[in-house]
Amino acid sequence: MNQAHAAAATRSVTMVRTVIIVATLAAWEALALSGLLFRDVVPSLQAICSAVFRLLTAADFYFNLGVTAAEIGVALIIGGAGGLAVGILLGANRFLSRAYESLVYYLGPTPKIIFFPVMIMWFGVGSGSKIAMGAISCFFPIAISAASGIRQIDRVLIRVGLSFRASTWQMATKIYLPAMRGPLVNGMRLGLGVAIIGTLLAQTKLSNRGLGYLIIQAYSTFDMPRMYALIIVLFMLAVAANALIGRLARSRNS
Amino acid sequence: MLEVNRISKRFTTSDGVIPAVDDISFAIAAGEFVSIIGPSGCGKSTLFNIIGGLVGDYEGQVKVSGDIIHGTHPAIGMVFQEESTFPWRTVLDNVAFPLEISGLATSERLERAQHFVSMVGLEGFERRYPAELSGGMRQRVALARTLASEPRILLMDEPFAALDEQTRLLLGDRVLQIQQQLRQTTLLITHNLTEAVQLSDRVLVMTYRPGKLKREIDIDLPHPRDSEVVSSDAFGRYVAEIWHDLREEASRGIRDDENRVLRARSDR
Amino acid sequence: MTRARFANSAMAARAFGIGSVVVALGVVELLIRAGLINRFIVPLPSEIAAAVPRIIAEENVLHRFWQTTQEILWASLMLAGIGIALGALLYRFRVLRLACETWVAAMAAAPIVLMYPLFLVIFGRSATTIVMMGFAAGLAPVILKTVEGLSGTRKVLIDVARSFRLNRSQQFWKVLLPAALPSVFVGLKLGLIFAMINIVGVEFLINFGGLGQLINELAERYDLPGTYGAICFVVAVSIVFFDLTERIERWLRPIQ
Numbered sequence: 001m002n003q004a005h006a007a008a009a010t011r012s013v014t015m016v017r018t019v020i021i022v023a024t025l026a027a028w029e030a031l032a033l034s035g036l037l038f039r040d041v042v043p044s045l046q047a048i049c050s051a052v053f054r055l056l057t058a059a060d061f062y063f064n065l066g067v068t069a070a071e072i073g074v075a076l077i078i079g080g081a082g083g084l085a086v087g088i089l090l091g092a093n094r095f096l097s098r099a100y101e102s103l104v105y106y107l108g109p110t111p112k113i114i115f116f117p118v119m120i121m122w123f124g125v126g127s128g129s130k131i132a133m134g135a136i137s138c139f140f141p142i143a144i145s146a147a148s149g150i151r152q153i154d155r156v157l158i159r160v161g162l163s164f165r166a167s168t169w170q171m172a173t174k175i176y177l178p179a180m181r182g183p184l185v186n187g188m189r190l191g192l193g194v195a196i197i198g199t200l201l202a203q204t205k206l207s208n209r210g211l212g213y214l215i216i217q218a219y220s221t222f223d224m225p226r227m228y229a230l231i232i233v234l235f236m237l238a239v240a241a242n243a244l245i246g247r248l249a250r251s252r253n254s
Numbered sequence: 255m256l257e258v259n260r261i262s263k264r265f266t267t268s269d270g271v272i273p274a275v276d277d278i279s280f281a282i283a284a285g286e287f288v289s290i291i292g293p294s295g296c297g298k299s300t301l302f303n304i305i306g307g308l309v310g311d312y313e314g315q316v317k318v319s320g321d322i323i324h325g326t327h328p329a330i331g332m333v334f335q336e337e338s339t340f341p342w343r344t345v346l347d348n349v350a351f352p353l354e355i356s357g358l359a360t361s362e363r364l365e366r367a368q369h370f371v372s373m374v375g376l377e378g379f380e381r382r383y384p385a386e387l388s389g390g391m392r393q394r395v396a397l398a399r400t401l402a403s404e405p406r407i408l409l410m411d412e413p414f415a416a417l418d419e420q421t422r423l424l425l426g427d428r429v430l431q432i433q434q435q436l437r438q439t440t441l442l443i444t445h446n447l448t449e450a451v452q453l454s455d456r457v458l459v460m461t462y463r464p465g466k467l468k469r470e471i472d473i474d475l476p477h478p479r480d481s482e483v484v485s486s487d488a489f490g491r492y493v494a495e496i497w498h499d500l501r502e503e504a505s506r507g508i509r510d511d512e513n514r515v516l517r518a519r520s521d522r
Numbered sequence: 523m524t525r526a527r528f529a530n531s532a533m534a535a536r537a538f539g540i541g542s543v544v545v546a547l548g549v550v551e552l553l554i555r556a557g558l559i560n561r562f563i564v565p566l567p568s569e570i571a572a573a574v575p576r577i578i579a580e581e582n583v584l585h586r587f588w589q590t591t592q593e594i595l596w597a598s599l600m601l602a603g604i605g606i607a608l609g610a611l612l613y614r615f616r617v618l619r620l621a622c623e624t625w626v627a628a629m630a631a632a633p634i635v636l637m638y639p640l641f642l643v644i645f646g647r648s649a650t651t652i653v654m655m656g657f658a659a660g661l662a663p664v665i666l667k668t669v670e671g672l673s674g675t676r677k678v679l680i681d682v683a684r685s686f687r688l689n690r691s692q693q694f695w696k697v698l699l700p701a702a703l704p705s706v707f708v709g710l711k712l713g714l715i716f717a718m719i720n721i722v723g724v725e726f727l728i729n730f731g732g733l734g735q736l737i738n739e740l741a742e743r744y745d746l747p748g749t750y751g752a753i754c755f756v757v758a759v760s761i762v763f764f765d766l767t768e769r770i771e772r773w774l775r776p777i778q
């Protein structure tokens with residue numbers, strides 16, 4: 001395709017995007033003004049925008065964001081380290097893999113939030129139980145990715161390393177880690193996604209701080225614009241964090 | 255039967271306009287087996303797609319029995335170079351596909367499909383899926399599928415390119431047998447010298463970019479032929495003669511590839 | 523290693539895995555009985571085992587199970603119908619795909635389930651909220667995998683279709699869709715698993731409906747063995763569900 005073609009294609013994509021966005025916003029605003037739906041279920045765009053503005057200028061949002069980020073961060077460190085260790089053991093040892101891998105594999109896609117009552121009993125109603133929820137959530141995808149990452153390594157690469165008489169440390173850092181970086185980063189991405197969900201859902205269920213708590217508080221005071229504002233900001237942060245990990249993976253790749 | 259009249263086709267790429275096929279004309283009589291041979295990159299496959307009606311926007315005309323055709327035509331059946339069997343259909347259902355499209359009743363089309371499955375020698379494999387077959391068997395399924403639509407003209411684009419030499423020779427025998435049996439007008443596109451001489455009544459040699467016709471050689475080997483023919487003196491002479499013409503074109507193609515690689519590096 | 527010995531060692535490893543889990547439970551039981559673990563935090567494994575038949579008998583588990591199953595069925599029907607149709611739409615109109623595919627991918631990365639309070643306001647505390655939540659959570663993979671499958675169709679298969687003079691709708695139903703099915707099924711499998719996880723999760727969170735609510739209720743009653751038992755039961759159910767979707771996907775997947 002020549003350049004004029006490509007430029008035309010880009011233009012029409014931009015146009016389609018604009019049309020979709022404008023049409024959605026217009027339909028939204030029309031719905032909001034019509035009063036067809038129960039009051040405030042669809043607040044006007046202006047109400048949502050000013051709610052976003054109020055949210056982002058209030059100190060309490062940043063405090064709760066900080067709490068949530070810290071909880072997710074600790075959860076990722078605990079769940080990630082555990083997942084990595086278990087994944088490497090399962091991937092490298094055939095006996096352990098046969099003994100325990102199906103356990104990890106089948107427990108992975110179960111609803112984690114139902115463990116929350118137990119986590120409250122074990123770790124209390126504070127941050128402990130939220131961190132535990134995030135850690136349980138991200139343990140599984142990271143463990144599964146690490147195990148399959150080790151197994152996917154092309155055997156010939158290992159033979160190459162051995163033929164050059166690489167030490168164990170060199171094998172680990174120069175062969176194994178670079179060769180399994182793709183699956184590992186992917187596992188981190190999945191892990192981050194479910195850690196966010198696990199931590200925030202726990203906050204909506206029982207908590208007095210964090211973004212999840214703010215959402216459920218907006219719900220119980222029926223402050224719909226604020227709830228929309230929270231969800232919008234939260235989604236943007238989540239998508240941005242996800243993209244950031246993807247970007248990190250690519251930039252180190254080249 | 256099939257007439258190609260002053261066909262040219264240009265492609266626009268980022269490097270500018272590339273003439274792929276340049277002013278090609280030839281005619282094939284009913285029941286004749288003709289091969290077009292050329293180095294890779296000479297526009298053979300473009301010509302195949304033009305005659306089959308899959309590529310438009312060209313100059314010149316394609317005529318079937320004297321009528322100019324536009325786009326695909328029921329008289330022309332195509333066999334592709336790539337793996338083209340439907341992986342989700344059994345051998346029999348693959349072969350029955352064109353009959354299903356033309357709306358034949360189930361029992362009748364399975365019966366007809368069975369006939370063509372036997373013709374390519376795949377009895378006993380009707381219920382198998384392509385994934386269970388070898389590459390040669392899959393190409394026979396694709397051939398049977400095209401034959402089942404009973405085209406008057408069979409168009410094949412390097413159908414055996416992905417196969418090993420021995421399988422290729424034996425499949426060639428099979429194709430010749432079928433062609434004799436059905437008296438099918440056939441145009442084979444190939445880059446393989448032995449294959450062209452083994453199968454054809456006439457070989458057309460194409461030049462490397464832009465693809466023009468360079469020469470036409472009648473293959474005067476006795477019919478019925480089989481792959482034993484490759485050991486005869488006459489066969490060797492034909493191969494040598496065609497190679498003499500083709501060699502120059504092929505080396506131009508290789509030089510061109512080398513230059514392209516060099517340029518790609520300096521662009522970066 | 524011979525085949526028989528290979529199978530034997532795999533069996534032995536399995537047995538070791540299961541055995542070690544049983545032993546671990548036994549150790550926990552002993553530690554609790556010895557008073558080293560607080561039995562008001564972790565109930566005896568034997569009590570939990572005894573609680574499972576009790577809650578099945580007393581808490582209307584069959585009915586709850588059926589409720590959750592219905593919600594999952596509705597969500598999966600919507601996923602199959604709407605998700606595949608949207609995927610086909612994005613494939614059909616290239617501009618639309620270029621414009622929207624990154625949005626759908628971003629949606630897959632967003633914590634959709636956190637919108638449940640919003641769904642509560644819109645649909646009320648009802649099964650509709652739960653079904654819609656499951657649907658929303660599973661939609662992105664179905665769309666993405668459908669588009670991927672359709673656009674991954676090898677060009678030569680489309681050429682074959684054209685050489686046999688198929689019209690557009692024949693091309694779609696006879697060639698494109700069958701060629702894309704393996705990928706579509708993978709998408710549906712992922713979508714269904716997400717839907718199931720979120721349906722049970724939202725039941726728990728909003729205290730409404732089937733199996734998820736059971737756990738919430740037992741926890742609020744401080745029925746410790748009951749809560750643990752119900753969690754084990756729900757985990758078992760979701761493992762069976764997961765295994766079932768894998769089997770169905772494998773069974774539907776043609777030999778390709």
